[in-house]
Amino acid sequence: MALFKRKADIPEPVAVEETPEEVLVGPKDSDGQGPPKGYVDLGSLYVPPVPGMQVRAQFEADGKTLHRIQLILGTSGMRVFVAAAPRSGGVWPELREQLAASVEKQGGTAEEVAGRYGTELHAKLPVRLANGEEGQTPVRFLGLEGPRWIVRVDIQGAAATGDEAQEKLCHFVIDNLIVNRGNEPRVRLSLLPLTIPKETVQVDK
Secondary structure, eight states, X not given: OOSSOOOTTSOOXXXXXXXXXXXXXXXXXXXXXXXOTTOEEOXXXXXOOOXXXXXXXXXXTTSSOEEEEEEEETTEEEEEEEEEOOTTOOOHHHHHHHHHHHHHHTTOEEXXXXXXXXXXXXXXXXXXXXXXXXXXXXXXXXXXXXXXXXXXXXXXXXXXXXXXXXXXXXHHHHHTOEEOOOSSOOOTTOBOOXXXXXXXXXXXX
């Protein structure tokens, strides 16, 4: 409210509340479309092209079923899973609680932290160091929900320890992932199958 009146011939300025520009982060839905040019087509997931990035397939015990991939970016790694979720969403808090319990059961610690993608789970897992001593390795657990799907990303390495350049690179990949869920009914939180283009993916069995 103005403290002094202005002369009649000078209009009172109108305050305009600025609306911050919406920033879209996190994976997108394919809407049934194929992968954009240059993307790595893993069936249920399209991965953006990044120079020097390694895509490693991590098979289940049967050596045939593939539900997760490892993306290596410089001194950081991201393990990526995609699962079916209900239309109503809201499964990340449930998964976060389960992850925290698993971390603590292993002797690690976990805390919820507000981050770029909402509530993240930052954990420290016990590991045996090269010199034989006990140590801890940091992990950032992310849950990114979309229409009838959720992407879980486990970030390790420099991007989990505050390296801004590595964080930026990992965030670029996460923000440009595309989920190709399909329309078929799936069991809640069942992992979506992935496929591998042999010419671009390293296979870890």
